[in-house]
Amino acid sequence: MTADLDTETQRPIVVASNRLPFTFERTAEGLQRRPSSGGLVTALDPILRKRGGHWIGWPGIEMKPGEQLPSAREPYSITPVQLSAAESERFYEGFSNGTLWPLMHSMPTRARFHREDWEVYGQINERFGEVVAQQALDAGLVWIHDYQLMLAPAHVRRLLPDVRLAFFLHIPFPPYDVFRLLPWDREFLRALLTCDLIGFHVRSYAHNFLDCVQRILGARVRRQEMIVEYGDRTTRVGAFPLGIEFDTFESLAMAAPRTATAEAGATVLGVDRLDYTKGIPERIYAFERLLENYPEHHEQVVLFQIAVPSRSQVEEYRELKSEIDELVGRVNGRFATATWSPIRYLYRSVTRQQLAGLYRDARVGLITPIRDGMNLVAKEFVACQVGEPGVLILSSLAGASDTMREALLVNPYDIDGSAEAIHRALTMEEEERRSRVVALRRRERRDDLDSWVASFTKAASATQPTIAPITDSDFEGWLSDYMEGYRLSLFLDYDGTLAPLCDHPSNAILSDSVHHTLKTCAERPDTEVAVVSGRSLSDVRKMVDLETVTLAGNHGLEIEGPRFSTFVHQDLIHYRERANQLARDLESLGVNGAWTEAKGPTLTYHYRSVPEDSREQLVKQAHTIISRAGYQPRDAHAAVEARPPIGWDKGRAVLHILRERYGPSWSEEVRVIYVGDDQTDEDAFRFLAGLAQTFRVGSADTATAATRRLPNVAAVHALLDWLSRRPLT
Numbered sequence: 001m002t003a004d005l006d007t008e009t010q011r012p013i014v015v016a017s018n019r020l021p022f023t024f025e026r027t028a029e030g031l032q033r034r035p036s037s038g039g040l041v042t043a044l045d046p047i048l049r050k051r052g053g054h055w056i057g058w059p060g061i062e063m064k065p066g067e068q069l070p071s072a073r074e075p076y077s078i079t080p081v082q083l084s085a086a087e088s089e090r091f092y093e094g095f096s097n098g099t100l101w102p103l104m105h106s107m108p109t110r111a112r113f114h115r116e117d118w119e120v121y122g123q124i125n126e127r128f129g130e131v132v133a134q135q136a137l138d139a140g141l142v143w144i145h146d147y148q149l150m151l152a153p154a155h156v157r158r159l160l161p162d163v164r165l166a167f168f169l170h171i172p173f174p175p176y177d178v179f180r181l182l183p184w185d186r187e188f189l190r191a192l193l194t195c196d197l198i199g200f201h202v203r204s205y206a207h208n209f210l211d212c213v214q215r216i217l218g219a220r221v222r223r224q225e226m227i228v229e230y231g232d233r234t235t236r237v238g239a240f241p242l243g244i245e246f247d248t249f250e251s252l253a254m255a256a257p258r259t260a261t262a263e264a265g266a267t268v269l270g271v272d273r274l275d276y277t278k279g280i281p282e283r284i285y286a287f288e289r290l291l292e293n294y295p296e297h298h299e300q301v302v303l304f305q306i307a308v309p310s311r312s313q314v315e316e317y318r319e320l321k322s323e324i325d326e327l328v329g330r331v332n333g334r335f336a337t338a339t340w341s342p343i344r345y346l347y348r349s350v351t352r353q354q355l356a357g358l359y360r361d362a363r364v365g366l367i368t369p370i371r372d373g374m375n376l377v378a379k380e381f382v383a384c385q386v387g388e389p390g391v392l393i394l395s396s397l398a399g400a401s402d403t404m405r406e407a408l409l410v411n412p413y414d415i416d417g418s419a420e421a422i423h424r425a426l427t428m429e430e431e432e433r434r435s436r437v438v439a440l441r442r443r444e445r446r447d448d449l450d451s452w453v454a455s456f457t458k459a460a461s462a463t464q465p466t467i468a469p470i471t472d473s474d475f476e477g478w479l480s481d482y483m484e485g486y487r488l489s490l491f492l493d494y495d496g497t498l499a500p501l502c503d504h505p506s507n508a509i510l511s512d513s514v515h516h517t518l519k520t521c522a523e524r525p526d527t528e529v530a531v532v533s534g535r536s537l538s539d540v541r542k543m544v545d546l547e548t549v550t551l552a553g554n555h556g557l558e559i560e561g562p563r564f565s566t567f568v569h570q571d572l573i574h575y576r577e578r579a580n581q582l583a584r585d586l587e588s589l590g591v592n593g594a595w596t597e598a599k600g601p602t603l604t605y606h607y608r609s610v611p612e613d614s615r616e617q618l619v620k621q622a623h624t625i626i627s628r629a630g631y632q633p634r635d636a637h638a639a640v641e642a643r644p645p646i647g648w649d650k651g652r653a654v655l656h657i658l659r660e661r662y663g664p665s666w667s668e669e670v671r672v673i674y675v676g677d678d679q680t681d682e683d684a685f686r687f688l689a690g691l692a693q694t695f696r697v698g699s700a701d702t703a704t705a706a707t708r709r710l711p712n713v714a715a716v717h718a719l720l721d722w723l724s725r726r727p728l729t
């Protein structure tokens with residue numbers, strides 16, 4: 001088998017989705033395959049059949065130890081991701097279909113939010129990410145699909161920092177006010193932003209996503225270009241309306257034998273997975289209204305509804321099935337005659353060939369979801385209009401309505417309006433029917449599945465945009481209103497914030513221009529500047545070299561500054577000797593370029609020069625030694641900090657400085673900005689949440705409590721520069 005290649009890079013494409021294209025069932029004869037249902041498989045299977053590549057997904061059953069999947073017949077390779085029955089319940093039925101599916105379809109009252117489900121969803125996404133990363137070492141493109149795997153990109157990115165990574169969402173992305181109901185909204189957005197490209201079906205979903213990253217994460221969004229900048233990474237966002245295999249459906253429709261429905265008079269056809277988003281009850285009400293209002297259709301017209309069983313483990317789906325059964329029974333009971341039942345309802349799937357014949361012979365395609373990412377049935381219906389032209393009635397709430405403007409568009413909640421549309425479709429002149437169908441078919445033939453794949457993969461392999469320099473207008477937008485009329489207290493971390501990270505801390509020297517701008521800020525009568533560092537106080541004093549600046553060393557355990565009584569945490573006295581002992585203990589780990597920096601009461605074990613493959617072991621040992629000495633180990637940039645177990649951190653140090661300077665009502669006197677790049681700055685970000693504007697500098701890969709991110713030291717300098725030039729308060 002040859003893995004086919006990503007066109008641009010000539011390297012294989014790796015696709016991951018929750019389901020594989022087939023699902024297994026355990027029978028007396030062993031594991032049996034049956035095709036998976038639904039739009040995602042319909043879309044992806046032909047792509048991989050044609051191009052080859054690798055598909056990673058869940059096989060649909062819990063496999064027994066040592067059990068092998070029957071070998072694949074597909075012309076592409078497959079790696080199954082195993083889930084236990086318990087995991088599948090929480091991950092699939094629970095979080096994917098109980099939380100995300102309704103929420104993303106803007107039906108929040110149906111969504112349930114359970115932490116246990118969320119945790120398992122996170123674990124399974126991590127598992128998927130790891131399997132994908134194993135298979136994608138030389139991939140030209142990793143392409144992850146749909147709402148079940150929205151956190152997986154972050155894990156792939158963690159393991160393969162340089163891989164080309166794209167995501168496509170097959171369902172809607174809801175507006176900000178709905179998405180933010182998700183208690184884990186930030187985690188989802190952050191994970192998606194590890195991708196190079198994120199695709200949606202239509203522009204409005206892409207715009208909803210942009211709104212969310214801007215408002216929830218504080219990311220920088222270039223709307224015109226549809227680019228998100230977050231930390232030091234850029235992500236393209238785009239609308240890629242999915243198409244179908246037009247030619248295949250057309251050929252199937254041409255070849256399909258005449259169906260029994262064609263003999264039964266005019267058929268109004270509905271085809272859906274049995275799902276509450278598909279608007280099946282509303283459709284039956286609309287059909288009932290048609291029969292009430294237009295008796296001329298009695299005995300002439302049949303609504304043929306195919307509902308493919310779906311998610312039948314989920315209670316809500318079982319309830320929906322009963323509701324539909326009851327409705328069909330009631331309407332049939334009300335209108336049926338000896339020779340005619342108005343609704344034919346099939347609760348099972350049919351073959352593709354049968355489906356094509358049904359589409360072709362239907363007089364009306366009634367596709368009226370109350371919410372739908374795209375809806376492929378509408379497209380398949382028009383592809384199959386190879387004989388007498390039928391009429392497509394399409395919900396304006398399906399993504400497909402964005403482009404399929406020649407359909408009769410209806411709001412499915414408007415029962416009378418929908419009934420009118422059915423009547424209009426049933427009585428439409430042939431000329432109008434043909435004009436509409438011709439236009440619809442022309443577009444779907446052109447924008448078919450191949451063209452979708454080509455446009456998506458082309459966008460995914462385009463050169464990644466660079467971060468546009470941060471300008472005055474960014475800072476004005478973010479900070480002007482907040483600061484207006486107030487004094488400013490500005491807190492800055494040192495390493496990685498004011499000076500770039502270096503192999504050795506002694507090399508992390510302030511550039512002349514940053515030093516100058518910092519000095520200008522600190523000399524302004526309306527601004528106080530403090531540098532809060534993990535370095536020892538004497539060290540940070542040497543590096544900053546400005547008497548006008550307040551300095552906090554050892555994460556704020558020692559503070560000094562102008563008009564400020566020097567502070568040394570009272571408990572430190574107990575730790576000086578212990579720190580010396582710990583420094584001696586850590587010497588044993590001084591291998592491969594690792595070394596220990598003794599900073600008085602605290603220490604830092606640096607491993608920046610240690611080769612990647614020996615880091616994990618050393619870090620683990622460092623943690624053990626530090627904990628054994630009664631100190632707290634804490635991960636920093638290529639370093640482990642050892643801090644005495646004193647309830648003190650950068651957050652408390654900031655509070656101390658603010659209270660000393662401005663008294664207990666400091667928040668009424670002064671506005672606060674805090675900028676840092678390190679895990680230890682997170683204490684300050686958390687403490688200052690709602691009380692300050694906070695910026696996390698650097699990579700977007702770790703979570704942050706900061707209000708916004710800045711990409712690098714240059715952006716911090718731009719901020720200082722803007723602050724130094726602003727009009728005096």
Ligand code: GDG
Pocket residue numbers: 037038039040042043170171242271272273306308348349350351352355372373374375376377378380
């Ligand atoms: C999700 C999004 C988005 C249906 N019944 C039978 C059958 N089908 C096939 C259809 C069609 C597919 O299933 C259904 O696709 P949809 O797009 O309508 O809907 P979802 O399953 O909800 O798909 C949706 C899609 O992903 C793709 O991105 O469009 O918005 O919700 O292809 O033909 N196929 C066969 N027998 C049936 O009885 N063989």
